[in-house]
Structure formats: structure tokens, C-alpha cells
Amino acid sequence: MTTEAADPTETVGAIAPAADPGFLQRHGATIEYILIPGAALAGALVVFGIFVAMFGKNPLDLYFYMYYGAFGTWFSWQNTLTRAAPLILTALCTALPAQLGMVIIGGEGALLIGALSATSAALALQGMPPFIVQIAMVCAGVIGGGLWIMLAGALRQYRGVNETISSLLLVYIALAILNHLVEGAMRDPASLNKPSTREIGAANMIGSIPGTDVHWGLVFGLIAATAAYILIYHTVFGFAARVAGGNIRAAKIVGLGVSKLILTICFLAGGAAGLAGMVEVAAVQGRTNANLAAGYGFTGILVAFLARQNPLAIIPVAILLGGISASGGLLQRRLGLPDASVLVLQGIIFVFVLASDALYGRIGFLKGKS
Amino acid sequence: MADGSIGLWTVPLAVLGGAIRVSTPFLFVSLGECITERSGRINLGLEGTLVMGAMSAYGISYLTGSPWLGVLAAGITGALLGALHAGICSLPRVNDVAVGIALMLFGTGLAFYLGKPLIEPTAPRLPAIDFGWWSDISQVRAALRVNVLFLIGVALAPILYWAFRTTRWGLLIRTAGESSDAARAMGHSVLLIRLRATMVGGFLAGIGGSFLSLFYPGSWNEGLSSGQGITAVALVIFARWDPLLCLWASLAFGGAAALGPALQSVGVTSGYHLFNAAPYILTLAIMIITCSPKRTLTGAPAELSITR
Numbered sequence: 001m002t003t004e005a006a007d008p009t010e011t012v013g014a015i016a017p018a019a020d021p022g023f024l025q026r027h028g029a030t031i032e033y034i035l036i037p038g039a040a041l042a043g044a045l046v047v048f049g050i051f052v053a054m055f056g057k058n059p060l061d062l063y064f065y066m067y068y069g070a071f072g073t074w075f076s077w078q079n080t081l082t083r084a085a086p087l088i089l090t091a092l093c094t095a096l097p098a099q100l101g102m103v104i105i106g107g108e109g110a111l112l113i114g115a116l117s118a119t120s121a122a123l124a125l126q127g128m129p130p131f132i133v134q135i136a137m138v139c140a141g142v143i144g145g146g147l148w149i150m151l152a153g154a155l156r157q158y159r160g161v162n163e164t165i166s167s168l169l170l171v172y173i174a175l176a177i178l179n180h181l182v183e184g185a186m187r188d189p190a191s192l193n194k195p196s197t198r199e200i201g202a203a204n205m206i207g208s209i210p211g212t213d214v215h216w217g218l219v220f221g222l223i224a225a226t227a228a229y230i231l232i233y234h235t236v237f238g239f240a241a242r243v244a245g246g247n248i249r250a251a252k253i254v255g256l257g258v259s260k261l262i263l264t265i266c267f268l269a270g271g272a273a274g275l276a277g278m279v280e281v282a283a284v285q286g287r288t289n290a291n292l293a294a295g296y297g298f299t300g301i302l303v304a305f306l307a308r309q310n311p312l313a314i315i316p317v318a319i320l321l322g323g324i325s326a327s328g329g330l331l332q333r334r335l336g337l338p339d340a341s342v343l344v345l346q347g348i349i350f351v352f353v354l355a356s357d358a359l360y361g362r363i364g365f366l367k368g369k370s
Numbered sequence: 371m372a373d374g375s376i377g378l379w380t381v382p383l384a385v386l387g388g389a390i391r392v393s394t395p396f397l398f399v400s401l402g403e404c405i406t407e408r409s410g411r412i413n414l415g416l417e418g419t420l421v422m423g424a425m426s427a428y429g430i431s432y433l434t435g436s437p438w439l440g441v442l443a444a445g446i447t448g449a450l451l452g453a454l455h456a457g458i459c460s461l462p463r464v465n466d467v468a469v470g471i472a473l474m475l476f477g478t479g480l481a482f483y484l485g486k487p488l489i490e491p492t493a494p495r496l497p498a499i500d501f502g503w504w505s506d507i508s509q510v511r512a513a514l515r516v517n518v519l520f521l522i523g524v525a526l527a528p529i530l531y532w533a534f535r536t537t538r539w540g541l542l543i544r545t546a547g548e549s550s551d552a553a554r555a556m557g558h559s560v561l562l563i564r565l566r567a568t569m570v571g572g573f574l575a576g577i578g579g580s581f582l583s584l585f586y587p588g589s590w591n592e593g594l595s596s597g598q599g600i601t602a603v604a605l606v607i608f609a610r611w612d613p614l615l616c617l618w619a620s621l622a623f624g625g626a627a628a629l630g631p632a633l634q635s636v637g638v639t640s641g642y643h644l645f646n647a648a649p650y651i652l653t654l655a656i657m658i659i660t661c662s663p664k665r666t667l668t669g670a671p672a673e674l675s676i677t678r
Contacts, residue, residue, distance in 0.1 A: 103465075103467050103468065103471075105471055155654075155657075155658060157663065158663060159657075159658050159661050159662070159663060160661040160662050160663035160664075161654075161657045161658055161661045162604075162607070162657075162661075164414065164467055164471075165414075165600065165603065165604045165607070165657070166654060166657065168597070168600050169597070169600070169601070169604065169650045169653055169654050170654070171597075172596060172597045172647060172650045173647050173650050173651060173654070175647075176643045176644055176646060176647030176650075177643075177644070177647075179643040180641065180642075180643040180644050183642075183643065184640065298475060301471060301475075302472075302475065305468060305472075338482070338483050338486040340479055340480075340482035340483040340486065341483055342479075343475065343478065343479025343480075343482060343483070344476070344479040344480050344483045345479075346475060346476075346479065347472065347473075347475045347476025347477070347478075347479045347480065348476065350471075350472035350475055350476065351454075351458065351469070351472045351473065351476055353472075354458060354464055354465070354468050354469050354472055355458045355461055355464065357461070357463050357464050357465075358461035358462050358463055358464055360463070
């Protein structure tokens with residue numbers, strides 16, 4: 001970055017990057033994956049700063065409070081990590097199918113169905129040892145969310161229904177099912193103003209990581225992201241998926257079972273988002289109600305795209321965006337910005353990140369001599 | 371409450387009224403999307419455009435006192451968002467589906483941000499034409515209170531159908547959608563054609579949004595649109611990119627969306643939320659029936675990324 005020399009000739013270019021002349025060229029792709037999204041993020045922050053400046057707020061205050069609210073104190077770090085946990089899981093719901101070239105944006109629906117399934121499991125097993133209830137909740141959440149997104153995958157594979165649109169429609173259907181059950185069959189009669197299911201019970205909550213206020217959902221997320229990374233980049237199954245994503249015809253010619261790939265990947269993707277729903281129930285809300293539709297599924301889409309669909313890169317990106325949403329409260333209190341300002345910033349970041357796709361392979365000083 | 375004796379007839383009447391009232395945003399968004407998709411690009415961001423249109427229409431109507439200026443402002447906002455979409459998509463290697471998702475989030479976020487002060491005040495609303503003057507039954511009158519925008523939308527569908535077939539612009543848009551090479555060979559800029567088609571599409575979707583805030587439901591709040599925009603995009607697919615079929619599909623959707631409130635008004639409250647999800651379930655069902663994995667859809671523009 002410091003070598004934007006005015007003279008583009010080869011001799012100067014070879015001398016300038018001090019010790020290792022070929023370093024930038026050899027690691028160009030890796031540097032691009034960090035530099036370009038970073039630049040897009042910075043550009044988005046600048047535009048957002050200008051945006052709030054138009055409403056008479058000081059952008060420098062904005063940046064300070066954003067940093068302070070996200071990463072400034074131990075308290076804000078914990079808040080950030082708590083929000084990052086479901087984001088890691090919902091981002092996987094977009095990133096895994098992306099390996100197959102599918103664009104799934106229905107993580108929110110899988111989250112809601114996962115939460116509903118996990119709550120049902122816990123309510124059905126009242127009185128059992130907490131450990132068993134928690135295992136059952138995890139299974140129910142993963143299976144519920146997994147089947148939900150697998151439905152979108154199956155429709156794509158067997159009926160040719162576009163998975164982007166069907167998965168989004170399924171979000172609204174999931175929300176309707178949730179509201180229907182929460183206000184009907186599963187309603188706790190004691191919940192008057194905010195219809196909810198009965199509580200799963202304090203003993204069955206998964207609690208916090210010792211010494212912190214961050215719940216175990218973060219660990220679930222880290223494990224899931226790492227497992228997804230290994231699955232995609234270090235197994236035959238993942239290799240087959242990436243082949244099918246690159247060229248579906250080639251995959252069929254070499255005899256890969258594309259249907260099986262699609263259904264399995266979609267199940268795992270939905271399972272991750274369903275797990276996010278389970279975590280929100282078992283670590284935060286303690287019950288299912290409309291509060292669960294907090295938009296984690298939609299922010300997860302942004303996380304996946306910003307991480308360029310790489311499961312490991314999702315972790316830092318989720319923490320970053322968890323931080324942005326954690327700072328929302330502070331922005332509201334100190335600067336009087338509406339709570340939707342976080343949404344605006346996320347939208348701007350998303351637009352910048354996608355536009356920055358045009359830059360790959362075009363940054364002069366990273367190019368080889370070809 | 372002129373007459374209680376019509377009893378259960380309330381439901382079909384309300385569905386009819388809903389088909390007229392609720393279908394208007396579906397109609398405008400689907401016609402707009404139809405133009406955009408015919409040019410070979412898909413704009414999933416119309417959900418955001420719809421909400422932005424609703425917010426800006428309400429705001430301008432409140433500030434100026436003229437709901438029609440609000441409608442115009444909504445259209446212009448939509449066209450600007452369309453230009454943004456087209457602008458980003460014209461960069462190399464940028465995926466139009468992903469840009470649409472981004473603009474969906476951006477549009478709704480921006481509308482919630484700017485619309486915060488608009489939740490309290492009441493803005494002047496669009497007038498309605500009373501086609502039910504001949505009837506004594508209040509429900510019939512309510513069902514036949516028709517907004518001018520609906521009539522414009524209904525007229526627009528055959529006009530677009532005709533324009534796609536016979537006018538120079540219609541032909542250019544279709545050429546860009548079927549084969550960008552052919553359009554380029556004829557000496558036209560595909561990007562420019564798509565920019566215009568996306569802007570017109572955004573303009574219409576914005577107007578669809580103005581109907582939401584200025585006529586029915588007729589106020590601005592953050593739950594105003596829940597997926598109408600994306601449903602309308604899906605509707606274009608099974609309307610086979612045909613403006614006339616878009617009209618019929620929108621009417622069917624409006625009727626389906628009115629089913630929940632209609633049943634609630636006669637005392638059927640148990641499945642309220644499920645009936646509210648009827649348009650989404652209907653969309654999904656129709657897509658399952660009409661799509662096929664074996665062939666591309668008849669009538670699909672060949673350049674459209676979503677059908678390949």
C-alpha cells in the first residue's frame with residue numbers, strides 16, 4: 001500500500017517492495033481478499049459519515065461511538081460477541097450453498113423454524129435432565145432449520161424453482177407459522193401483551209462461557225464455521241461441491257451425484273441457521289416469540305458476502321458486523337440517531353462490497369508480469 | 371353498518387374488494403419488474419424500492435399537502451434506486467441477484483431511518499372513486515371504492531403488452547434481453563438499455579409503494595410492506611414475462627392477501643396469520659407447478675441470469 005510509486009516502470013517496481021520483490025505478486029490473490037473488502041468497508045464508513053453529517057451529526061463522534069460501542073470496553077466486546085454468535089451461523093446458511101453456486105437468502109426463516117423446533121423439544125421433555133434436553137434442542141433446531149432450507153434446495157433441483165425467491169418466500173411463511181403457533185396452540189396463557197410460548201426453564205438454558213457474559217452459542221458458531229471450512233476445503237465431499245458449483249455439466253459428466261450434493265449442503269446450511277435459532281432460545285430469550293425475528297438471518301447474508309463465502313472468514317466478519325449492531329444502542333442514546341441507522345450502514349456496506357467485486361485482478365501493483 | 375343480513379357474503383365481497391385494493395402494489399411492481407427482466411436483468415431490490423417509495427410518498431404528501439406530488443416523488447425515488455442498481459450491475463463481474471439483495475436491505479433501512487419522524491403525523495391521502503354508489507350495502511360500497519392508481523395500472527398492462535410487440539423501444543428492450551450480442555451488433559449499448567429499463571421499473575415500483583402509504587393501508591409504518599415486492603418479482607416469473615398475465619396474477623394475489631382480514635371480519639380468527647401468508651404460499655405453489663427442471667420457461671428472456 002505504501003508503494004504506490006509514481007513511476008510504473010519495471011525496475012522501480014522491482015526494487016520498491018523492500019526485501020522480497022515478488023512478494024506482492026505471489027500473494028496478490030490473498031492480499032486482494034483482504035485489501036478490497038477492507039477498502040469497501042472503509043468507503044462505506046465514509047459514505048455513512050457523510051450521510052449522518054447531512055443530519056447535523058459529527059461523523060467523528062459517530063466513528064468514535066461506533067468503535068466504543070463495539071470494541072471499546074470489555075462490556076461492549078461481550079455485547080459484540082453475543083451478537084456475532086447467531087451471525088456466524090446464519091452466514092453459513094448463505095455461504096455453504098454458495099459453494100454450489102446457489103444464492104440462498106432464507107436464513108431468517110430457518111432460524112425461526114429452528115427456534116420453534118428447539119422450543120417444542122424442550123417443552124416436550126420437561127423434567128428430563130438438562131443435558132438431555134439441551135442435546136434434544138440442538139438436534140431439533142438443526143433438523144428443523146435444515147429441512148426448511150432443504151425444501152428450497154429440493155424445489156430447485158427437482159422442480160427448477162429459483163432458490164433465491166423460494167427461500168425468501170419461506171421466510172414469510174416461517175414467520176406466519178411462528179405467529180400462528182405462538183398465538184394459538186403453543187401460547188402461554190400468562191403472556192398477555194407479547195404472545196409467547198411457555199419458558200423452557202432456567203435449568204435448560206445453555207448459559208455463559210465461564211468468566212464472561214457471552215453465551216455458549218459463540219462456541220457453537222466457531223465450531224460450525226471451522227467444520228464447514230474443513231468440509232468444503234479438505235474433504236472429497238467439499239471438493240465435489242466446489243466442482244459442481246464451478247461447472248454443473250462437468251460435475252455430471254464425471255458422475256457426481258448433484259442432487260445429493262444440493263440436498264446435503266442445503267440441509268447443513270439450514271441446520272446452521274436453525275442452530276442459531278436454538279441458541280437464541282436457549283441462551284437469550286428462553287422462549288419463542290416474535291422477538292426472534294430480529295433480522296439476524298438477513299445480516300447473515302451480508303456477512304457471507306463480505307467474507308466472500310469463505311466459512312473461516314465469516315468469523316471475523318461476523319464479529320465486525322456484530323460490533324456494528326452492538327454499537328446501535330449507543331448511537332441512539334448519544335447521537336440521537338434512529339435505530340435503523342445500523343440497517344442503513346449495513347446496506348451501504350453491502351452495496352460497496354458488491355461493487356468492489358469489479359476490482360479483483362485489476363489492482364496494478366499486485367499484478368504479475370503477464 | 372347498513373345490513374347485517376349479507377352474512378358470509380362479506381368474505382367473497384371483501385376478497386373482491388381486496389383484489390382491487392390490495393393488488394395495486396403487486397401490479398405496479400410486477401409491471402416494472404417485467405420491463406426490467408425483459409431487458410435481461412433481474413432486480414430483486416424492488417422490495418426496498420417499494421418501501422422507499424411508500425416512505426417518500428408519505429413524506430412529500432405530508433410536507434406539500436399534495437398526495438399526487440407524493441406519488442411523483444415515490445416514482446423518482448424508485449427510478450434513482452433503479453439507476454443505482456443498474457449502475458452497480460454494469461461493473462464487470464457483479465452479480466445482479468446479489469446487488470438486488472443488497473438494495474433490498476439498503477432501501478428498507480434507509481426508509482426506516484428517514485421515515486422515523488413520519489410515523490406520527492397524518493398525510494393527505496389519495497382520493498378514491500366511488501363505483502359502488504348504486505348499492506345500499508356498505509360492504510359493496512367499500513369493495514368498489516377504487517383508486518385512480520389502480521385504473522392507471524390496469525390501463526398500463528395492455529399498453530405495455532402492445533409496446534413490447536410493436537414499438538421501437540419494446541423491440542430494443544427485448545433484443546437486449548434475448549441476445550446482448552445482437553443488440554450490440556445493431557449498434558446499441560446494452561448497458562444503456564438496461565439502465566433505462568431498470569429505472570422505469572424502479573419508477574413503477576416506487577409508485578406501487580406510494581399506493582401503500584397513501585391509499586391502502588394508508589399510513590406509514592415499518593411493517594407496511596412485508597414481502598409484497600419480492601412476491602411481485604416472483605409473480606413476473608409465472609406470468610411468463612407477459613404484462614397482461616401480470617395483471618391477472620396481481621388480481622389473484624390481491625384477493626388471496628385479502629382473505630385473512632376478510633375472514634377475521636366475520637369472526638374466523640384462528641388461522642389469521644396463516645391466511646395472511648396466503649400470497650406467499652400461493653406464489654410458492656404456483657412456482658412449483660409451473661417451473662420445470664428440464665427446460666427453461668417459455669417466454670423467459672434468454673439473457674436473464676435467474677432462469678439459466
